[in-house]
Amino acid sequence: MEIKNSIMPSLEQLLKLNECSDSEPFHVLNLIKLNSKAQYADGRESKLTGAEAYALYGHEQQQHLREVGAEILLVGQLEELMIGQIEPDQWDFFAIVKYPNKSALRSFFSNPEWAKSNEHRVAGLKGQLLFSTKILNV
Numbered sequence: 101m102e103i104k105n106s107i108m109p110s111l112e113q114l115l116k117l118n119e120c121s122d123s124e125p126f127h128v129l130n131l132i133k134l135n136s137k138a139q140y141a142d143g144r145e146s147k148l149t150g151a152e153a154y155a156l157y158g159h160e161q162q163q164h165l166r167e168v169g170a171e172i173l174l175v176g177q178l179e180e181l182m183i184g185q186i187e188p189d190q191w192d193f194f195a196i197v198k199y200p201n202k203s204a205l206r207s208f209f210s211n212p213e214w215a216k217s218n219e220h221r222v223a224g225l226k227g228q229l230l231f232s233t234k235i236l237n238v
Contacts, residue, residue, distance in 0.1 A: 109230070117202060117205070122202045123201065125198060125199065125201065127173070127197065127198050127199070127233045128205070128232055129195075129196055129231040130194060130196075130230055131194050131229040131230075131231075132192055133228060134151050134224055135223070135224060136150060138153035140219060140222075141219065142219075146223070148224075150226065151192075151224065154220065154223075157221040164214055167211075168207045170198060170199045170200065170208060171197070173196045173198050174195065174196045178192065191229070
C-alpha cells in the first residue's frame with residue numbers, strides 16, 4: 101500500500117469534491133505530518149518549528165471555520181499503532197472538523213484570509229492526508 105502525504109489537493113481530488121452531495125453535513129479527517137523546522141515558500145529565515153508555524157495557521161483559521169458554520173471537533177496526537185503496519189511516525193497528529201455541507205468547505209478554502217494564513221500551514225506541513233467522511237448511524 102502506497103501512502104503519499106501532500107500539501108494541496110490534486111485537480112482530480114478537487115473535481116471529485118464538486119461531485120459530492122451538498123445537502124448534508126460531513127466531517128473531515130486530517131492526518132498531519134509536520135516539518136521539524138518551518139520552511140516558508142519565499143525562502144525567509146524562520147526560527148519557528150513546523151508545529152509553531154502550523155499553530156499560527158490553526159489559530160487564525162478558527163474564526164474562518166465559525167464563519168462558514170464549521171467547527172473543530174477533535175484534535176489529538178497519534179500514539180501507538182494497534183492494528184496494521186505503516187512506517188513509524190507517518191503522521192504527528194489528527195484533527196476532525198465538522199462542516200455543515202460541501203459549500204461551506206469550498207467557502208472556507210476560497211476565503212482570502214485563508215490564503216494569507218495558508219503560508220504558515222504550508223511552512224509547517226511536511227504533508228497531510230485529508231479525508232471527507234460520511235457518518236454512519238450504527
